[in-house]
Amino acid sequence: MSDKKTARLILEDGTQFEGYSFGAETSVSGEVVFNTAMTGYPESLTDPSYSGQILVSTYPLIGNYGVPQFTEQDGLLRFFESDRIHIRALVVSDYSFEHSHWNASESLGQWLKDNGVPGIWGVDTRRITKIIRERGVMLGKLAEFVDPNKENLAALVSTKQVETYGNGKYRIVLVDCGCKYNIVRCLTKRNATVIRVPWDYDFTQIDYDGVMLSNGPGDPQQCGATIANIRKAIALGKPIFGICLGNQLLSIAAGATTFKLKYGHRSHNQPALMVGTDRAVITSQNHGFAVDTTTLDEGWEPYFVNLNDGTSEGIRHRTKPFFSVQFHPEASGGPVDTEFLFDDFIQNIEKCRK
Numbered sequence: 001m002s003d004k005k006t007a008r009l010i011l012e013d014g015t016q017f018e019g020y021s022f023g024a025e026t027s028v029s030g031e032v033v034f035n036t037a038m039t040g041y042p043e044s045l046t047d048p049s050y051s052g053q054i055l056v057s058t059y060p061l062i063g064n065y066g067v068p069q070f071t072e073q074d075g076l077l078r079f080f081e082s083d084r085i086h087i088r089a090l091v092v093s094d095y096s097f098e099h100s101h102w103n104a105s106e107s108l109g110q111w112l113k114d115n116g117v118p119g120i121w122g123v124d125t126r127r128i129t130k131i132i133r134e135r136g137v138m139l140g141k142l143a144e145f146v147d148p149n150k151e152n153l154a155a156l157v158s159t160k161q162v163e164t165y166g167n168g169k170y171r172i173v174l175v176d177c178g179c180k181y182n183i184v185r186c187l188t189k190r191n192a193t194v195i196r197v198p199w200d201y202d203f204t205q206i207d208y209d210g211v212m213l214s215n216g217p218g219d220p221q222q223c224g225a226t227i228a229n230i231r232k233a234i235a236l237g238k239p240i241f242g243i244c245l246g247n248q249l250l251s252i253a254a255g256a257t258t259f260k261l262k263y264g265h266r267s268h269n270q271p272a273l274m275v276g277t278d279r280a281v282i283t284s285q286n287h288g289f290a291v292d293t294t295t296l297d298e299g300w301e302p303y304f305v306n307l308n309d310g311t312s313e314g315i316r317h318r319t320k321p322f323f324s325v326q327f328h329p330e331a332s333g334g335p336v337d338t339e340f341l342f343d344d345f346i347q348n349i350e351k352c353r354k
Contacts, residue, residue: 007120009054009091012139015131022095023112023119029141030054030088030148031288034129036267040333041108042068045087045117046080048157048178049244049286051217052148054140056091056128062121064096066104067111074188075165079103081180081332085115086157086217089142091128095121118142136262137288149260149288153218154178154226154245158199165194170210170349173203175226177245178216182332186342187212200225204232210239210349213246215328220248220258220289227253234322239348241341242324244287250324251315255297261311264288265326268335271307272314272327280307281337283327290326291315321348 007021011032034056035044041062044050068079077083090112099107112119132138139145154177166188174183174196187194194212197203200223203211211233213226220227223245230253233240242250248258265285273280281304291312293302303323304313314325323345329338 007118008142009120009123009128010141011128011131012145013131013135017120017123017128019120019122021118022109022121023090024116026116026118027143028054028088028118029139029143029146032056032128032132032138032140033264033266033288034058034125034132035286036269040268042079043081043332045085045090046082047180047286048082048086049180049215049217051086051153051157051178052151053087053217054089054091055087056125057093058125058129060093060125062090062092062095063108064099065101066099067106067108068103069105074185076181076184081182082157085112085117087117089117090119091123091125092119092121093123093125095119132263137260137264148217149219151218152222154199154216154223157217159196160198162198162201163196165196166192168192170346171195171208172210172212172349173197173206173208174212175199175201175203175214175229175246177214177223177226177249179214180328180330180332182330183212183214183243186330186339190342190346192346199223200229202229202232204229204236208238209353210241210345212345213240213242213249213324215244215246215286217245220245220252223249237320237352239321239345239352240324241345243330244326244328247314247324247326248289248291250322251291251293251296254300254315256295256315257292258289259292261288261290265306268331270327272304273307274304275302282335283313283338284331284335285327287326321352
């Protein structure tokens with residue numbers, strides 16, 4: 001291409017990668033993370049958990065199937081995980097300027113441009129990934145460094161008002177700290193009415209059968225209001241299910257502490273073991289913080305553990321209907337090994353309603 005415009009990614013340690021611009025031509029900064037998925041970039045880019053982050057795709061070819069149609073189903077965009085792009089920038093090895101798919105509405109580059117998000121291609125994403133794996137999470141920039149973890153990112157991506165989806169048998173409060181649409185889908189297809197509330201909303205005043213604590217970005221310690229409401233919900237005794245950030249928030253409410261991972265878990269193929277069994281599952285993950293389960297209050301126990309590094313992948317209460325997982329059982333697109341946890345949540349609700 002004769003009209004290629006150069007772009008440069010600069011890491012916090014001074015390492016520089018020169019490539020070519022696609023998408024919006026603007027300067028940004030954020031936390032550099034990587035994703036190992038071979039497909040599913042429309043879902044990843046609209047995942048609120050990536051808010052404030054510069055996303056590096058380890059799969060070399062991105063953009064070949066364009067961007068899906070922006071059609072709605074049951075009030076949600078069918079092929080996306082929220083209503084907008086949340087990443088600060090996208091970094092890929094090889095961008096496909098020619099896309100082909102029966103459901104494509106536009107190119108990935110045009111979609112990024114429409115949303116003011118820059119992209120860089122033609123860089124060695126394997127080398128970037130190796131640097132992050134060796135040295136830990138790093139900031140990156142096309143401007144001055146800004147650490148997104150100092151912001152309350154959950155508040156930035158959360159809904160601003162109460163919204164309701166479905167008309168099912170079970171009334172479930174979804175605490176939105178940056179929830180993915182597929183959480184709503186997984187609940188409504190299980191005969192639930194989903195009441196989506198802002199991150200700091202006192203949902204304990206609502207008549208509900210169960211509480212879903214969503215995924216989301218950032219440091220869980222920034223969500224003090226959410227943690228306080230979770231403690232109220234624990235006292236009420238109705239079923240609680242947390243995912244990703246929701247796992248960390250439930251854990252903090254249960255007395256545990258959290259810590260920043262060296263480079264985070266951001267891939268679609270992390271193996272996790274159900275504690276006390278020989279059952280292993282393949283999971284999708286996207287988080288930079290983890291829970292120290294040794295600090296949990298009495299009555300709580302580990303639920304899943306990561307088979308790669310031994311970190312916690314979930315907690316549960318020994319006698320009460322509370323559990324949470326660090327991975328994404330609603331993963332879109334995939335894997336779906338752990339979608340059964342939504343069935344377990346509904347079964348807990350059924351038992352409590354009797």
